[in-house]
Amino acid sequence: MKIAVTGLNATDNPGPGVPVIRSLKEGGLPELQIIGLVYDSLEPGIYMDGLADKHYLIPYPSAGLEPLMEWLGYINSIEKIDMIIPTLDSELYAFVKLAPKLKALGIKTFLPSADQLNIRGKDKLFNFCKAEGINVPKNILAATLQDIYRVTSELSLPAVVKGIFYEAYIANNLEETSSYFRKIANKWGYPIIIQEYIRGTEYNVVALGDGNGGMTGAVPMKKLYITDKGKGWAGVSIQEPALLRISEKVISSIKWKGGMELEFMRSETTGEFYLLEINPRFPAWVYLAVGAGQNLPSAMVRMALGEEVQPFRDYKVGKMFVRCSWDILADITKLEQISTLGVI
Amino acid sequence: MKIFEVPGYAAISETGFIFLGNTGETFNLNEIGKEIYELIKKKKPYDEIVSEIMNNYDSDQLTVERDLDDFINQLKSFGLVTEK
Numbered sequence: 001m002k003i004a005v006t007g008l009n010a011t012d013n014p015g016p017g018v019p020v021i022r023s024l025k026e027g028g029l030p031e032l033q034i035i036g037l038v039y040d041s042l043e044p045g046i047y048m049d050g051l052a053d054k055h056y057l058i059p060y061p062s063a064g065l066e067p068l069m070e071w072l073g074y075i076n077s078i079e080k081i082d083m084i085i086p087t088l089d090s091e092l093y094a095f096v097k098l099a100p101k102l103k104a105l106g107i108k109t110f111l112p113s114a115d116q117l118n119i120r121g122k123d124k125l126f127n128f129c130k131a132e133g134i135n136v137p138k139n140i141l142a143a144t145l146q147d148i149y150r151v152t153s154e155l156s157l158p159a160v161v162k163g164i165f166y167e168a169y170i171a172n173n174l175e176e177t178s179s180y181f182r183k184i185a186n187k188w189g190y191p192i193i194i195q196e197y198i199r200g201t202e203y204n205v206v207a208l209g210d211g212n213g214g215m216t217g218a219v220p221m222k223k224l225y226i227t228d229k230g231k232g233w234a235g236v237s238i239q240e241p242a243l244l245r246i247s248e249k250v251i252s253s254i255k256w257k258g259g260m261e262l263e264f265m266r267s268e269t270t271g272e273f274y275l276l277e278i279n280p281r282f283p284a285w286v287y288l289a290v291g292a293g294q295n296l297p298s299a300m301v302r303m304a305l306g307e308e309v310q311p312f313r314d315y316k317v318g319k320m321f322v323r324c325s326w327d328i329l330a331d332i333t334k335l336e337q338i339s340t341l342g343v344i
Numbered sequence: 345m346k347i348f349e350v351p352g353y354a355a356i357s358e359t360g361f362i363f364l365g366n367t368g369e370t371f372n373l374n375e376i377g378k379e380i381y382e383l384i385k386k387k388k389p390y391d392e393i394v395s396e397i398m399n400n401y402d403s404d405q406l407t408v409e410r411d412l413d414d415f416i417n418q419l420k421s422f423g424l425v426t427e428k
Contacts, residue, residue, distance in 0.1 A: 201367070222368025238368040239353060266367075317365045318355070 002079055003301065004035040004107075007087035008045025008052070010284075013166075013229050014323075016087040018045045019287035020297045021052060026290060027298025035079055041339035047330045054079070057342040061094035069098055076105050083108040083304055085297070087281050089165045092117060110211075110304040112257045112280060119254055120278035122164055122193045132253055134246055135274045137196035137265075148177050151194055160195040163188035168230060170197060195276070200268040203240065204232070204261060205247045206282060206289050208296040210303060211257030215248045217296050217312035219289040224320065235285055236320040237292040242273055250278065259286070259300060285321060292319040346390035347428040348416060354424055356381060362424060371422065376401070380415060384425055 003024060007015030021034050036045055036052035039060055046055045056075050059067045075081065084107055086095040095102075096117060099109045119128055129136035137160075140150050151159055151174065161180035162168040165188050171177040181192050207218035220243040223232035247262050259282035264273045282297060289296050292315040299309045337344040350356075353365040360378035362371040373381055379400070383393045390412075397408050419425040 203368075224368065224370075236363075236368045239365045240367070318363055 001029060001031060001082045002033045002035060003029075004037050004075070004079075004081045004084045005052070005087065006037045006039075006058075006085070006091060008036050008038050008043040008055075009040065010044040010048075012227060012325075013231060014284040015043075016282045016284045016286055018048065018051065019284055020085060020087055020282055021045070022287050023290045023295055023297040024301065027295045027301070029298060029301060035075070035081060037075075037084075038338070041335055044328065046338055046344065047328045047334060055338060055344050057338060061091045065094055065097060068094055069101055072098070072102065072107075073105065076107060081107050083110075083301060085109075085300075086111070089279060089281060092280055108304045110258050110300050112209075112211075112254070116254050116256060117280055120250075120256075120280060122162060122277060123191055125275070125278060128253075129275055132249060134249065135272050137198050137274055137276065139193050139195040141191040142181060142194050143191045145178055145181065148174060148181055148194070151177055155194065155196050158197045160193075160197050162193040162195060164191060164193070198265040198267050198274045198276075200265045200274075202226070203238070203243060203264045203266060203273070204235075204283065204285070205243050205264070206286050206296060207247045207251060207260045207262065208300055209251040209254070209256030209258060209260060210309070211255060213252045213255045214311060215251045216299055216303070216309055217289070217294040217315075218244055218247050219292050219294055219296075219315050220244065220247075221285065221288060225322075232285055234320065234322040235288060237288060237315060237317055239317045246273060246275065250275075259296060288319060288321045289315070291321070292316045347387060348384045348390070348419075348425045349387065349428050350381070350385040350425055351423070356385070364423065367423070369422070371424065377415065380412065381419070381424075384416075384419075 005017045005021050007017030009015040010018040034052040036055040037058045038046055038055055045051055058071050061068060086092055096111050096114050099111055102109060118124060123141050126136050126139050138155055140154055142148055158170050158172045160168055161171050161177055163184040167184050169180040171180050184192055202223050203220060205218055205220045208216040210216050220238050220240050221235040222238050223235045225234040227233050261279040261283035263277040265276055266273050294312040294315050302309050354362055356362045360373035394408050398405060
């Protein structure tokens, strides 16, 4: 079978494409071939030998749905793709909207609906959690600089300033808040989320929802090393029933379909978990779940193919990952081919 | 009689490396710290731990008790032992 995967940008802010492919390759899927869909000719995954069988450049979702669909249709006419796994937050709405057209071409997806995507959005998370009785930091949705001044009356400083898709900074005063507001707004648009800062330790969960309210699997992880971009560079699987309970509640309530990452902070004052974010796709550390005994990407593909997948009940505690920076050498012809022909 | 307990989620290796499975935290114990932790794990009462350390390290009771109390308080604060 042929599966196309996006997000091969294995940089210091890594996309989940490379670990998703690694997971699929170990999932025992029959005659698996991987097509890498890339937005940039320097996405490191292109240069990793033995990762994807072929790569195609595709237009950014910001170029509009039609050019993207046109390209996907063209690639499919050559490759006859069985399934597409989009792995980046910023492209998910596009792929969710294109899912019926892809289905008409015989390409399967395993994605939430646009409504489900919206419920867990960074701008809607607070209301969702309040309704479900889940601890969540207070927040302000800032659309103008004027809104920043609500921080002093409605929250306290420091506060976390977040983009609707990516980036987050801790602001210690109003000046920093307005500076981060501008920086993020220029890059990711509005609204900007200004969130109460919960002091504590960060925990994450990777999970898979079956689309009917069931949680097919989940593995919680504690970040052991965090980069200056807030990315986990090392982590370890842990056993914390409370994290699994909250994750199951979220998936059951939304009837989530697909991969998901839940980000938590355990308050150092109360010891309680606060749900900071729900990312609507597998995280870049999803391969840890495979190592811990839950091949979630592979299970997702099997569900997309209509197989009955039994939920994972267990995983290995104490399995850890450490990322590394490793130079890959390649001939310039590789860059030439992908950047001029759009395929390699 | 004071008895302390090592929680089920704490795993200690032969080198004195402790991994807390519930929080993902890790700790390193030195040789004597590991020895005491193993005694606690075996559910030895406080008084027995004191005598064993006194014998093994040729030290007086007051010094051992003072250091042991200090060490156990640290272990408790990190969630590495609980008092029964």
